[in-house]
Amino acid sequence: MELLIIILLPIVGTILICTIGKKSKLLRNACVLVPAVVDFFLVAYLAWQVTHGGHYSLNLVDLSFFAIKFEATALSVYMALSMTFLWILTDVYSLGYMEHEHAQTRYYACLTLNITAAMGIVFASNLITFFIFFELLTVAVYPLVIHEETEEAYRAGIMYGVYLLTGGAAVLLATVILYNVTGTMYFVPGGIPELASQSKTTLTVLFILFTLGFGFKAGLVPFHSWLPNAMVAPTPISAVLHAVAVVNVGVFGFIRVIYNVFGAELYQKMGFHHIVAILASVTIIYAAVMGLRQKEIKRMLAFSTINQLSFMLIGISSISMVSRMGGFLHIYFHAIMKITLFYCAGAIITQSGNKYLDKMGGLAKHMPITMTCFTITAIGIIGLPPVCGWVSKWYMMEGYFAQGEPIFPLVLILSGIIELGFFAPPIMAAFFKEEVPGSFNFKQDTSKLGNEAPWTMLLPIVVVAILAVVFGVWGSVPHYLVKPVLAGLTGQVF
């Protein structure tokens, strides 16, 4: 029942937004916020129940080869909790950001529909259900990418569609092959047992197809180019979808494949973990270097996202528990940090009209709160304490050192150094340099905080920035949840 509400309520919300969106702003805002808030609390309730031994599942359709089934596992609620929470904040942020934009009804309808897509993915208990919502997410995000309706936006939209639908096709193909050879497509803790007896070729083909499919969404080089281009979307979309939901779903796909399809043991026996870790390392370095060359805030953040997603991949595909824990935690921590950075970027762009990194000089005088939050989370992304990014980095490095592969920790460190190179100059300029005349176009510059974004945008920024610091020094929710997740996936108590 809870699962049904979680999945259906956003659809109901979407329909209501479409019908009453143009008539009453207040009612529409309620329809935007209520599904996100209700979903968050239901997921939190499920998280509590599941970690205390509760069991929840939902069968919508059950034909032998085609079954739409959901199950609340520790992993599902772990992913869902961060997504729904950040969705509420993004809804609030959007209310401020979209105030004067066109096509608001379409925007909010798609934004809300994507909750269903994301929840469907994380709660899916088999690959076909997973695939359906995976594609729904791809399709429902498209209107948001082309929201601006400019030439650039349409071009980015086409690229987005081609890339991600290709990825989807690969996943579908892999699912069909998997069903053919094993007769099942359910996610099994410890891996599908029938796979162990398959030939190496079959396994390799499956692995390549899955990597291709999820690699597109997780921004693995060379499948990453859609992400920087999709930054033409409104900033809240870049924040919640391109830093949290869509890309994390790619990583989530890898988790499902590694732990619930192949199973960690088979996965290692085939040596796939090395391939993923090497691909991820290449991505990390490439994206970091590309990030150095960007001139626009949002494109820089996009490359930083690509870079950080591969951190998670390195973590989850490790064979050591500590590294895995680091990878899983990084999903949370990166989501919180990157969403702060995007919120800040959005506030800077809408308020000052400046989207270029080299024109940030003197910005902190106009927007002290925004820039402080931006700085705090940038510190976290680089991997420095006391902001949360360093905790997961420490765990990942520790595990890799322990398993005798010191090359990957060095990649993580190198990436931190390069990221310092692209985060530090704009921040230093914003705080300490003089303003270059004409770089900003504020509507008013009177009182001290007069140039800050409206409270609907400022509040989410401050909340996530504080959370980023809290998680950096205090274990709390992510650490509490990640252990049942790991225990559920690997069967080892950690």
Add this chain to the structure above:
Amino acid sequence: MDSLLPFLEVLIPVLAAPVAGILSDKSSNRFTALSTVVTFIVVVGMYPSVSQGFVLQYVLDTGLQIKLVFMADSLSLIAGIVSIGVWMLVSFYSVEYMSHENHQGRYNVFSLLSLAGMLGVVVTRNLFTLYIFFEMLSMASYVMVVHEQTDEAFNAGVKYIFMGIVGGLILLTSMVYTTSITGTSDLLELAAKRGVLASHPHVYLILLGYVIGFGVKAGIFPVHIWLPDAHPVAPAPASALLSGVMIKAGAYGIIRVIYTIVGFENIQHHWPAFIIISIAFINIFLGSAMAIKQTEIKRMLAYSSISQIGYVILGIALFTPNGVLGGVVHIFNHAIIKGTLFLCAGAFIHQLGLRQLTDLKGIGRRMPLTTICFSMGALSMVGLPPFNGFISKWYLALGSLEVSKTGSYGMGVGILGLVVLLTSSFMNLMYYGPIVYRAWFVEADGGINKELAGESTADPNLWMMAPLLILGFGTLFFGIFPQFPVHLARQFSQMCF
């Protein structure tokens, strides 16, 4: 022994920092000074138990995989007391000095955060916690370096922050590697397991990472290049803290690495020992040689710091009880001496706008009290009795003699150590001597700022003068009564050997 004090010592400045940012400039300065007094009392409060050999600790379980553990042993306490002591005096000095500057609130916030970082580094028991505070120190002190917001300050600041953070990340790599080899990041457990680490094939790489990471902060050759730029561009009180106190975070780290984590017995007879002691010699000579060439007071003092940190490293790298004692005592003494000298330099700038060494001719008549303090600091730096610089050099010399009895390599190192100690004293005399001489015995030739020229004395007011006098006479006091630092340092060196 469980005690809240080691945790409080870090918590107070952290909590005070935001408050200092909200207050108006004047009250912010005073509030900062007041909170350093409270912290000082907390740190001193640990002395009675620690001097009897107890180790105070406080475990903070925040739910992370590794707990935050705070610990105060004799080394932590000696470094902690001198840090907070100098910091407190400098904060009072800043009340007057900074009152004409912009961004006083910002300065105070980051001064307090740096203080928390500094005390945190010396008061933690595991690497995890140490790293948090080490990075906090790097980042917070950046704001103090670029305080003036001139192009010069930015250039120095960029060097400082990049080297600091890259060094920090290298340090992190070594720390994590250590943790995964030994399975613990707790300093006390690491001390018990140092054989495990020492038998790992990558132990020297790990050691190298530590030395680079801490060495950047300590200003050891060849990663010292940020120091002569960054220390002088900060406002004088900040220079005093950077040069007198914060470089000790690096020296402290190196001591911990060699004596607790890796174990001196595992490197004593291997090539890393040779590298480290060579670094010490290079630092001593390079710093002094560069200092002789300088024309600006603060820049000269910064190079002098490079030279002096060489003494600390020398003491550590002799691997004898008296050597360690001398190195640790020099951490204490140098903080006081360099604090005095930088605060005097600040007084010259603040009162008469003097920045060049040649301007100091005849300054003894215009600013007698300040010049007395400067002279004491200078003489102490040279290593003359009865000043405290002599005490450190005395123990370093004893350490060199000790090491010379341990075989032919030890003989070479010991004799070289003695020679270096002597020659570097002469070199120090070469750049400190003329200043003191000219200050007292040469007539002013108009180099002094014309508008301020006059017959009346120009010593600063009480806010600045009192801390200066306390520090200045501190060099004398701890030269005559060195029991306090020597007692704690001996306790530490007995623990190591």
